[in-house]
Amino acid sequence: MSIFSKLFSRSQPRPTSSVVQEELAARIQEELVTQVPEELVAQDSASADIVAGSLGLDFDPSRVTQDVRDDLRRNIREIEEFKKVDDLQFEHAYSAALLSISRGGDLKVLYDALKAMDVPGMGIRSADIARTLNNQSMALIRQQENLKNGIKFARWFYLGVPCFRNRQHPSADDISMNEAHQAADGKKYKIAKGLLLQGHYTTPGRIEGCLCTFNIDVEDIGL
Ligand SMILES: [Zn+2]
Numbered sequence: 001m002s003i004f005s006k007l008f009s010r011s012q013p014r015p016t017s018s019v020v021q022e023e024l025a026a027r028i029q030e031e032l033v034t035q036v037p038e039e040l041v042a043q044d045s046a047s048a049d050i051v052a053g054s055l056g057l058d059f060d061p062s063r064v065t066q067d068v069r070d071d072l073r074r075n076i077r078e079i080e081e082f083k084k085v086d087d088l089q090f091e092h093a094y095s096a097a098l099l100s101i102s103r104g105g106d107l108k109v110l111y112d113a114l115k116a117m118d119v120p121g122m123g124i125r126s127a128d129i130a131r132t133l134n135n136q137s138m139a140l141i142r143q144q145e146n147l148k149n150g151i152k153f154a155r156w157f158y159l160g161v162p163c164f165r166n167r168q169h170p171s172a173d174d175i176s177m178n179e180a181h182q183a184a185d186g187k188k189y190k191i192a193k194g195l196l197l198q199g200h201y202t203t204p205g206r207i208e209g210c211l212c213t214f215n216i217d218v219e220d221i222g223l
Pocket residue numbers: 163181204205209210211212
C-alpha cells in the first residue's frame with residue numbers, strides 16, 4: 001500500500017473542518033518531502049527536479065519564524081557531521097537549509113549544498129540530513145501553529161517508513177528508535193509536551209531521522 005493510500009484509508013474521522021483539511025494537506029506535503037531523497041540518492045535528477053519544483057508552491061515563508069530559525073541552528077549543531085565544521089561551513093549549511101525550508105521543503109537545494117561541502121562523511125549522509133532538517137522544522141512550524149490555534153492534542157502517525165538516523169547503515173539505536181515510533185502510532189499526546197518514548201518526551205518528526213507526523217482528530221479539537 002502506498003503511503004498516500006495509507007493516509008487516506010486509515011480508520012479515522014473524515015476531515016470535516018478546515019483545520020483537519022489543512023492537516024491532511026500538510027501531511028501530504030510532508031510526505032512529498034520524505035519521498036524526494038530516494039530519488040536524489042538514485043541520482044534520478046530529472047524526476048528529482050520535477051518533485052522539488054512542485055514543492056512549496058503555496059508555502060508562505062513567513063511561517064519560518066525566528067523561533068524556527070533558532071531551532072534550525074540548534075538542529076544543525078546536533079548533527080554529528082557538523083560537530084567539527086568551521087563557522088563559514090556552518091553558515092553555508094544554515095543558509096541552504098533556511099532556503100530549503102522557506103520554499104516549503106525544497107530538499108534538492110539543501111542536498112546539493114551539503115553534498116558539495118568539504119566535510120568528512122557528508123556526501124553519503126546528505127539526503128538523510130536534508131530530510132531530517134526539513135522534517136524537524138516543518139514539525140515545529142505545524143506544532144506552533146496548532147498551539148496558536150488552540151489545538152492541544154494530536155495523535156502520533158507512523159508513516160510506515162523506518163525512522164533511522166542513518167538509512168545506509170542503521171545502528172542498533174536506530175532500530176530501537178524505529179520500533180518505539182512504530183509502537184507509538186495512533187497514541188494521543190499533548191502537543192506542548194510530547195509523548196514519552198525511550199525515556200524522553202518528543203513529538204513526531206523532531207528527532208534526527210524521524211519521519212513520523214501527526215493527526216489532529218476532530219474529537220480532539222478544542223479539548
Ligand atoms: Zn519517527
